Amino acid sequence: MISVSTLLCDHAADGNRLRYDVDIGADNPVSDRKQRRPVVVWNTTNRCNLKCVHCYAGAQSEPKAAELTTAEGKRLLDDLADYGAPVVLFSGGEPMVREDLAELVAYAAEAGIRPVLSTNGTLLTTERARELKEAGLAYAGVSVDGLAERNDEFRGVDGAFRAAVEGIETCLDVGLKTGLRYTVTRQNVEDLDGVVDLLTDVGLDRFCFYHLSYSGRGETLDSVDLDADERRDVVKRICDRTVRSHREGEEIETLLVGNYADAAYIVEYARREFDEAAARRVYARLARNGGDPTGERVAAVDCLGNVHPTQFWRTYSLGNVRDRPFGDIWEDESNPLLRAVRNRPENLTGKCADCRYREICHGGSRLRALAADNGLFGPDPQCYLDADERRGARPTADAD
Amino acid sequence: MVERTERRRIEDGDRAPNGREWELFVRSDGSDPMRHVGSVRAADAEGAYELATRLFAWHAEDVWVCPSAAVTRYTTHDLAEDAPTVEPSTDSEEPRNREWS
Ligand code: SF4
Numbered sequence: 001m002i003s004v005s006t007l008l009c010d011h012a013a014d015g016n017r018l019r020y021d022v023d024i025g026a027d028n029p030v031s032d033r034k035q036r037r038p039v040v041v042w043n044t045t046n047r048c049n050l051k052c053v054h055c056y057a058g059a060q061s062e063p064k065a066a067e068l069t070t071a072e073g074k075r076l077l078d079d080l081a082d083y084g085a086p087v088v089l090f091s092g093g094e095p096m097v098r099e100d101l102a103e104l105v106a107y108a109a110e111a112g113i114r115p116v117l118s119t120n121g122t123l124l125t126t127e128r129a130r131e132l133k134e135a136g137l138a139y140a141g142v143s144v145d146g147l148a149e150r151n152d153e154f155r156g157v158d159g160a161f162r163a164a165v166e167g168i169e170t171c172l173d174v175g176l177k178t179g180l181r182y183t184v185t186r187q188n189v190e191d192l193d194g195v196v197d198l199l200t201d202v203g204l205d206r207f208c209f210y211h212l213s214y215s216g217r218g219e220t221l222d223s224v225d226l227d228a229d230e231r232r233d234v235v236k237r238i239c240d241r242t243v244r245s246h247r248e249g250e251e252i253e254t255l256l257v258g259n260y261a262d263a264a265y266i267v268e269y270a271r272r273e274f275d276e277a278a279a280r281r282v283y284a285r286l287a288r289n290g291g292d293p294t295g296e297r298v299a300a301v302d303c304l305g306n307v308h309p310t311q312f313w314r315t316y317s318l319g320n321v322r323d324r325p326f327g328d329i330w331e332d333e334s335n336p337l338l339r340a341v342r343n344r345p346e347n348l349t350g351k352c353a354d355c356r357y358r359e360i361c362h363g364g365s366r367l368r369a370l371a372a373d374n375g376l377f378g379p380d381p382q383c384y385l386d387a388d389e390r391r392g393a394r395p396t397a398d399a400d
Numbered sequence: 401m402v403e404r405t406e407r408r409r410i411e412d413g414d415r416a417p418n419g420r421e422w423e424l425f426v427r428s429d430g431s432d433p434m435r436h437v438g439s440v441r442a443a444d445a446e447g448a449y450e451l452a453t454r455l456f457a458w459h460a461e462d463v464w465v466c467p468s469a470a471v472t473r474y475t476t477h478d479l480a481e482d483a484p485t486v487e488p489s490t491d492s493e494e495p496r497n498r499e500w501s
Pocket of ligand 1: 260261264351352353355356357358361362363364379383384385390
């Protein structure tokens with residue numbers, strides 16, 4: 001997750017300011033420990049009320065018998081709190097179909113984990129939004145993937161767009177911090193500005209743009225994925241829009257998710273649009289944050305308790321929380337894959353091996369590299385940097 | 401006298417929300433023991449092996465796959481037991497990783 005607004009506009013959003021601040025945590029071992037623990041995405045259920053074509057979870061309308069129960073979920077949250085996980089992201093399927101969601105959110109908040117939610121927004125009634133807010137929910141990310149017609153086609157249900165926008169309005173009404181999740185594809189790239197305009201009008205100020213991951217149903221979707229030029233163009237548009245809105249005094253927060261070539265691109269953007277000192281500052285902040293977080297700063301637990309290196313890597317599991325506590329699984333570097341994934345800059349091959357941005361990118365997504373038959377440590381096919389950008393002198397990380 | 405360790409049997413059941421789950425074991429080289437390295441999700445043993453080799457071929461000499469549902473597990477860890485009380489964090493103002501939030 002790369003905060004464009006923080007990097008390019010010094011937007012002091014909660015969390016981001018801290019995440020990118022190179023000074024904080026250096027002399028505080030407890031803080032540093034927390035900082036290194038992963039955000040845990042808990043796919044609480046595989047059930048969903050929609051049928052999105054790009055769903056990474058391959059969600060279904062029927063319940064899966066052995067989903068973690070409420071009691072097991074609480075025990076998992078205890079394990080996560082013991083381990084020091086800073087954030088738990090309740091996801092799915094559609095987490096709102098779980099009737100114990102508010103109970104679990106409250107439990108996480110009481111245990112000292114920041115609870116956040118990823119939802120399609122269509123079940124966010126005033127009553128449930130208020131219940132979640134009172135339970136301590138810190139943030140709701142609501143997915144919208146195009147204007148009405150396109151979104152509903154994507155989501156497989158008529159009226160899903162209207163319901164999601166109403167869900168966003170409801171969250172804002174009850175005072176819940178809310179943001180957009182938009183997965184950019186060739187099919188909806190033209191709607192992006194329209195969706196941001198519309199949601200800005202309803203009062204939203206946080207926009208997260210996701211690159212397509214290759215897992216779940218998305219795996220069959222590489223024909224709708226953007227090519228390198230299209231990707232560069234949309235990322236540039238997002239950067240331009242962010243900078244422009246800040247210049248006009250509109251403090252929107254924009255984030256890019258799922259493709260760390262964006263980190264490299266933003267350094268290049270800062271050099272081109274501002275100057276070398278700005279590029280070095282941006283690089284230093286990104287270096288503090290690290291590159292693609294797979295197996296390091298993000299973890300996932302699926303609805304049956306399997307622990308994955310990211311929520312998108314569904315075909316491989318490190319272990320199951322019904323067998324061992326989460327922390328034991330996550331710390332077990334006797335697993336050679338986990339160890340190697342955590343040392344990616346040393347293991348990368350192909351054009352990533354000598355890319356000057358490998359420390360802030362980590363070669364992008366391992367899943368997409370595997371899907372493209374580039375090998376476990378090969379380049380992410382979604383990388384859109386050109387050879388000159390990759391080969392220049394490495395910016396220094398100590399510019400601050 | 402050594403005290404007997406108390407373990408419980410984990411309920412058998414499907415471990416894959418979609419498809420089938422296969423436990424994965426690899427041996428790095430001849431004299432090493434087989435090591436459990438997680439599980440993969442695939443329709444059959446061939447698919448599981450294929451996936452396993454893409455993840456571990458660079459490391460492993462031997463690769464075994466076993467249907468997850470065929471493993472009966474006994475453990476001292478009990479996810480379903482009553483959750484103990486956890487002290488709330490006292491360091492909520494410290495810098496935190498906000499990835500995905
Ligand atoms: S070449 Fe590799 S390391 Fe460099 S930006 Fe692209 S994906 Fe990242």
